[in-house]
Amino acid sequence: xxxxxxxxxxxxLCKSCRFDLSRAxxxxxxxSSITSNPQDIYDVVTVGGGPVGLALLTALKSSPATSHLRCxxxxxxxxxxxxxxxxxPDQYSNRASSITPTNQSFLxxxxxxxxxDLRRVxxxxxxxxGDAGNDASIQFDWKxxxxxxxxxxxxxxxxxxxxxxxxxxxxxxxxxxxxxxLLSSSSVASIGNGIDDPEGLNLSNWPVISLNSAGTAESSxxxxxxxxxxxxxxxxxxxxxxxxxxxxxxxxxxRHGVVATLKLEPQPDSPFSSSSSDPNSxxxxxxxxxxxxxxxxxxxxxxxxxxxxxxxxxxxxxLPSLGGPIAxxxxxxxxxxxxxxxxxxxxxTLKSLSPSALASTINAALRLNEVDIKYMLSxxxxxxxxxxxxxxxxxxxxxxxxxxxxxxxxxxxxxQPHTPASFPLRLRNASSYISPRLALAGDAAHxxxxxxxQGLNLGLGDAEALARCILGSVACGADVGDAMRLEGxxxxxxxxxxxxxxxxxVLNGVYQMGGEGxxxxxxxxxxxxxxxxxxxxxxxxNVPGVKEGIMRRAG
Amino acid sequence: MNPLRHDFxxxxxxxxxxxxxxxxxxxxPEATRKYKYLDVGCGGGIFASSAARLPNTVSVTAIDPTSxxxxxxxxxxxxxxxxxxxxxxxxxxxxxxxxxxxxxDKPAAFLRQALxxxxxxxxxxxxxxxxHPMSYLTTKIVAEAPWPIGVVPPGTHDWNKYVNxxxxxxxxxxxxxxxxxxxxxxxxxxxxxxxxDKYGVVRVEGCIYLPLLGWKWxxxxxxxxxxxxxxxxxx
Numbered sequence: 001x002x003x004x005x006x007x008x009x010x011x012x013l014c015k016s017c018r019f020d021l022s023r024a025x026x027x028x029x030x031x032s033s034i035t036s037n038p039q040d041i042y043d044v045v046t047v048g049g050g051p052v053g054l055a056l057l058t059a060l061k062s063s064p065a066t067s068h069l070r071c072x073x074x075x076x077x078x079x080x081x082x083x084x085x086x087x088x089p090d091q092y093s094n095r096a097s098s099i100t101p102t103n104q105s106f107l108x109x110x111x112x113x114x115x116x117d118l119r120r121v122x123x124x125x126x127x128x129x130g131d132a133g134n135d136a137s138i139q140f141d142w143k144x145x146x147x148x149x150x151x152x153x154x155x156x157x158x159x160x161x162x163x164x165x166x167x168x169x170x171x172x173x174x175x176x177x178x179x180x181x182l183l184s185s186s187s188v189a190s191i192g193n194g195i196d197d198p199e200g201l202n203l204s205n206w207p208v209i210s211l212n213s214a215g216t217a218e219s220s221x222x223x224x225x226x227x228x229x230x231x232x233x234x235x236x237x238x239x240x241x242x243x244x245x246x247x248x249x250x251x252x253x254x255r256h257g258v259v260a261t262l263k264l265e266p267q268p269d270s271p272f273s274s275s276s277s278d279p280n281s282x283x284x285x286x287x288x289x290x291x292x293x294x295x296x297x298x299x300x301x302x303x304x305x306x307x308x309x310x311x312x313x314x315x316x317x318x319l320p321s322l323g324g325p326i327a328x329x330x331x332x333x334x335x336x337x338x339x340x341x342x343x344x345x346x347x348x349t350l351k352s353l354s355p356s357a358l359a360s361t362i363n364a365a366l367r368l369n370e371v372d373i374k375y376m377l378s379x380x381x382x383x384x385x386x387x388x389x390x391x392x393x394x395x396x397x398x399x400x401x402x403x404x405x406x407x408x409x410x411x412x413x414x415x416q417p418h419t420p421a422s423f424p425l426r427l428r429n430a431s432s433y434i435s436p437r438l439a440l441a442g443d444a445a446h447x448x449x450x451x452x453x454q455g456l457n458l459g460l461g462d463a464e465a466l467a468r469c470i471l472g473s474v475a476c477g478a479d480v481g482d483a484m485r486l487e488g489x490x491x492x493x494x495x496x497x498x499x500x501x502x503x504x505x506v507l508n509g510v511y512q513m514g515g516e517g518x519x520x521x522x523x524x525x526x527x528x529x530x531x532x533x534x535x536x537x538x539x540x541x542n543v544p545g546v547k548e549g550i551m552r553r554a555g
Numbered sequence: 556m557n558p559l560r561h562d563f564x565x566x567x568x569x570x571x572x573x574x575x576x577x578x579x580x581x582x583x584p585e586a587t588r589k590y591k592y593l594d595v596g597c598g599g600g601i602f603a604s605s606a607a608r609l610p611n612t613v614s615v616t617a618i619d620p621t622s623x624x625x626x627x628x629x630x631x632x633x634x635x636x637x638x639x640x641x642x643x644x645x646x647x648x649x650x651x652x653x654x655x656x657x658x659x660d661k662p663a664a665f666l667r668q669a670l671x672x673x674x675x676x677x678x679x680x681x682x683x684x685x686x687h688p689m690s691y692l693t694t695k696i697v698a699e700a701p702w703p704i705g706v707v708p709p710g711t712h713d714w715n716k717y718v719n720x721x722x723x724x725x726x727x728x729x730x731x732x733x734x735x736x737x738x739x740x741x742x743x744x745x746x747x748x749x750x751x752d753k754y755g756v757v758r759v760e761g762c763i764y765l766p767l768l769g770w771k772w773x774x775x776x777x778x779x780x781x782x783x784x785x786x787x788x789x790x
Contacts, residue, residue, distance in 0.1 A: 068610055472558075475558075476562075477557075477561060477604075477606055477608040477609045478557070478605055
């Protein structure tokens with residue numbers, strides 16, 4: 001059945017609808033020349049098979065209200081290979097992300113979480129944040145709430161290897177019998193608009209994607225597909241965004257994020273595990289903020305019945321004069337993931353170090369003051385004496401005051417071979433996340449500084465919101481590509497991304513002021529800025545509600 | 556307003572299935588039922604095309620007497636029979652009359668025409684405006700004001716033709732009563748007496764337009780402004 005309406009915009013179309021149609025018709029990417037409408041028409045085409053694109057497809061397919069939509073997902077890499085990813089339990093991928101509880105709920109609701117190898121994920125309950133420029137520190141956790149309500153400690157976030165997440169989503173898609181939506185090993189050659197076929201359909205404002213499918217060398221093929229709604233989940237240099245003519249704002253940070261997988265010294269069993277029978281005596285020591293142990297009388301011992309059970313702790317230390325923070329994020333079995341935001345010069349130095357020298361340098365970055373760290377970085381990376389770095393570290397540690405055991409970062413014992421790598425840090429935000437019959441999600445829409453671990457979380461939030469927007473359209477019989485229906489998605493996500501991206505950008509700027517040798521200068525000004533930051537950190541940590549408010553907003 | 560229309564249709568269906576769990580619906584579960592729509596006064600086809608996109612729609616027949624807005628089935632309700640031959644009387648699951656009744660000179664006769672096309676168990680769903688000083692303010696003074704305040708051309712609405720929810724309820728009660736007495740009086744119909752009313756309880760729900768936010772449900776405002784009504788033809 002077809003309901004034919006006037007095929008040319010008549011005088012009964014309001015001006016803004018006519019503008020939208022003509023704007024849609026001008027879009028082009030690549031050398032696209034479409035002379036006839038493709039036979040292959042899809043409801044939702046997603047370009048990009050990373051966690052965000054896969055999560056969106058899984059959300060659509062796992063909901064009975066949207067599972068009937070004809071979907072396709074285009075990805076240049078070989079997805080079946082990612083479904084069979086496997087690493088032994090003592091090795092971890094260097095690309096791991098911190099998934100917030102909100103996104104964990106989302107992944108559970110679409111049935112993907114259960115397909116994770118849960119032995120390889122690490123929930124953590126506390127984040128220790130310090131500043132090398134002063135004595136300040138802050139702990140992000142839900143301990144106060146756990147004690148107040150006599151409840152188990154709430155997770156702050158869960159570390160998941162990106163490959164584990166991708167594999168889980170692919171397994172869920174297999175379970176949903178939706179693997180035929182995956183156009184793997186395919187790249188987008190060009191995107192254009194369809195034509196107004198007088199004997200057929202008017203697809204003149206529908207995106208038409210020309211795909212190159214890499215088969216064997218002889219049998220690569222090209223095909224064209226039309227999309228009622230085209231979604232760009234295709235990363236920071238999104239071709240879909242280029243097709244839509246959407247510009248981006250932002251800048252390069254002139255910094256690199258150095259990642260690696262680390263092996264840690266085993267921590268002593270936490271005295272906070274719920275099975276311990278008499279926690280009170282050890283409790284004071286570990287919760288104390290003083291560097292020297294204070295003796296407490298029995299009457300001062302805590303009278304709470306349940307003590308929080310801390311499964312793992314994430315550490316972040318700001319290094320104001322070294323270009324950014326260093327973060328150690330926990331993984332199971334005494335492993336951890338390193339994310340060190342630093343200058344390109346330091347990044348290439350780090351990558352050139354031997355694994356043991358790198359381990360010592362990381363330990364230095366977590367404990368020594370910045371002058372000492374700089375010295376360590378200046379040591380020749382290849383030297384005759386393998387233990388130069390290690391002995392420097394040992395000697396200097398003796399002369400540096402250390403934080404109390406409760407807040408001490410772990411000792412790195414080794415760096416997993418072949419894991420050190422780096423990527424440039426940039427801030428980008430698309431000027432719009434939507435266009436007629438088009439939406440952007442994940443890094444295609446926004447890229448932010450990794451210091452709060454929120455990049456992938458924003459992307460997964462986009463996927464959840466976009467799936468919900470599509471579901472709302474389907475429920476009221478609307479065209480899923482209708483620009484007005486997409487406005488709801490943009491309204492929900494745009495402000496959120498700007499808030500988060502802008503927020504971490506400001507933090508990044510603030511935490512590079514006033515370190516020794518930084519642009520703000522040494523001495524009085526630097527010291528003053530350091531003190532102000534310390535005060536700020538104290539306010540966040542001690543004024544009731546501020547810390548919880550931040551954790552809620554980020555979680 | 557279109558999402559509200561679908562909302563209202565869903566809530567009418569839910570009330571029917573909860574009220575009569577042992578009816579045909581039990582054999583034909585809600586999820587797989589397919590529906591035929593008749594949209595009377597469809598205008599540009601906003602509701603008709605959205606109904607056509609729903610997964611459980613068999614067909615949508617949309618009619619409008621204004622020739623400029625539609626090429627397909629340019630006809631009034633009285634002429635519909637000649638256009639849909641072969642379908643028979645009482646062939647639609649839904650007859651929808653959105654923003655129509657307030658433009659009709661003789662709404663009773665119009666509704667009887669429309670109801671004649673409903674299957675037993677089918678629903679008449681419509682939306683219109685109540686006759687109240689408040690609706691005069693919003694639909695005549697504000698909505699028909701000059702640009703930039705107004706949203707419809709002046710003269711679109713005639714306040715005297717507005718229909719109140721109470722009038723809709725009374726009319727259906729009257730119809731039920733009429734049909735009762737007629738059945739009882741007519742003795743040459745093989746003695747058949749239809750037990751129970753022909754039309755079910757009239758569901759009414761008010762809605763309101765909020766600038767910047769759009770159309771929202773506003774229970775209790777049905778008597779003052781825009782409202783939806785739905786009534787099921789029981790047999």
